[in-house]
Amino acid sequence: MDIHNYKRRLERTLENIKNSKDISDNNKKTILKFHDSCFADGISVCKIERYLYDLARFSQMLNKDFENVEKDDLLKVAGEIEKKEWSPNSKQTFKVMMKKFYKWLEGNGESYPEKIKWLKTNLKNNHKKLPDELINEEEIEKLIRFSNNIRDRTFISLLYETGCRIGELGSLTIKDISFDEFGAKLIVSGKTGARIVRIVNSAPYIQEWINNHPFNKNQNSYIWIKKNGESISYARLSSIIKKTAKRAGITKRIHPHLFRHSRASYLANYITESQMKNYLGWTQSSKMAGIYVHLNDTDNAILRMNGLKKDEEKQEQKLKPKTCIRCKTINETTNRFCKLCGFILDADTSKEILQKESERNQMDDILNEVMKDKDVLELLSQKIKEKKLINK
Structure with a gap:
């Protein structure tokens, strides 16, 4: 496609x-x-x-x-x-x-x-993205929350987690996706040929989108389609990202390839240079993966030298799916309640609901005490009688 x-x-x-x-x-x-x-x-x-x-x-x-x-x-x-x-x-x-x-x-x-x-065609390495120019996980979560529908939420989540080129994701069909106990695998075709890409965080989103996909019985149907069933163009996918960023209040310049840059920078903390090349679809002779890995290696080495970071220290994954402790259903990271049983998924929501319940209980206690007062009961009885007369 x-x-x-x-x-x-x-x-x-x-x-x-x-x-x-x-x-x-x-x-x-x-x-x-x-x-x-x-x-x-x-x-x-x-x-x-x-x-x-x-x-x-x-x-x-x-x-x-x-x-x-x-x-x-x-x-x-x-x-x-x-x-x-x-x-x-x-x-x-x-x-x-x-x-x-x-x-x-x-x-x-x-x-x-x-x-x-004599003409040199090597790309200069003095135009690398600074950390504040990349998209972080908090911003990805905001983009997901401010998406208009499950299709767009799924696309944004996948674009970041896979680090795929937009053309690779844009040509996905339903048959290119398979689910397992850990999440899902995608078969994508890029500049270096076809490869398998493992996803975890985006698996609940893609599962829900396929369940709601209007042509989910057709294995050859493209994943990203418009209401009329036509596939979505690059321009439209790019527009979805930019409009969602605007709604989310993200002011930095957002474009599809920035997701790939940002994901590569994140993955460099966890996987080897060779693994990055395989996962992101670079050739083994490509120098791109080395740029991200070496930058992170240098930063981590300086922090360890100053006693500010331990070797086993890991960054918290903010986009990790939430597993319901009641029914064990795997939910999207942006869900507050389990999509199957409705149970509370995160501590903030739990605290909010408990606070409201506490306030209601306090109000009930106050009303119970007030109702014990004979004068209050007599006044209330009188008001009820007056109300009935007015309604007549």
Whole structure:
């Protein structure tokens, strides 16, 4: 499933290139040939769309035919890219496109020409998220509480716990989910192929949503659907997150990939670098997991050195499901009462109810004492008689 609608986006990009007055006819022909070559090489529609989108901008920045470009022209473009207020990933993607394009155009697809070989495409590591930019568990709980329905609660809970890319979750079907005594397992397909993702905290939510899913008898039905049964697009899923954050009063910039960053930072406290790569769908050669693990290792080492943290110390899991002590039903972390038997699940709710019961009992005691007073009884009797006369 293509929740990003890349196929339609590619069609629009091609239309824009063909109709552009800022791209020469020669460059248009070259871009279309590159488009065909990318498909022949088995490159994904997602990447091809991005290559062509950036190639169109590249052509406009050069303002000359690709075949006539020299190293100085490429140096100038690279400098312009660095000056732009693009994200580090966008800058890197653009440079990767430049090198790949000239490798195809002048290097016969085998080697980089001298004019472009010098261009570095490594992503700089000086744009890492600070802790206050990430989403913490208290904020995840707020997002769940302020969700409009069980579908949205489930999606937000899963997006955080799994750390999945939104495209991986967006293409889930009912048959991709299996439950066991510990929670559930998801089969997701991502950049590194299919993998199994264990969930615990989100299991009660996904169980309830599947039970209420309008097409739950169809194992091939997508998990995230609209009322009419159509699958939900990336734009819609992203909008759900942002609108929920606004209702919850969360002011930091919330976007789908931030959940992945935040979860990776949390998991680095508990699992190894290799385990993180498997769980989050990174290749074993990827350096992403190491960044999170090494940052946490350094912080923990400094705290232990100063006697502020013990090796066995663990963070409290605030999103852990609640098990009813009466009927043993596993409930969502945001539930205050058991969804099966109605028993109180958390101490705060228990305290609140006991307080109200105590207040009622105190009022009953006061009324009982008052009713022992003959004068009060006589006055009350008189008032009742007057009330009856008025009603007549």
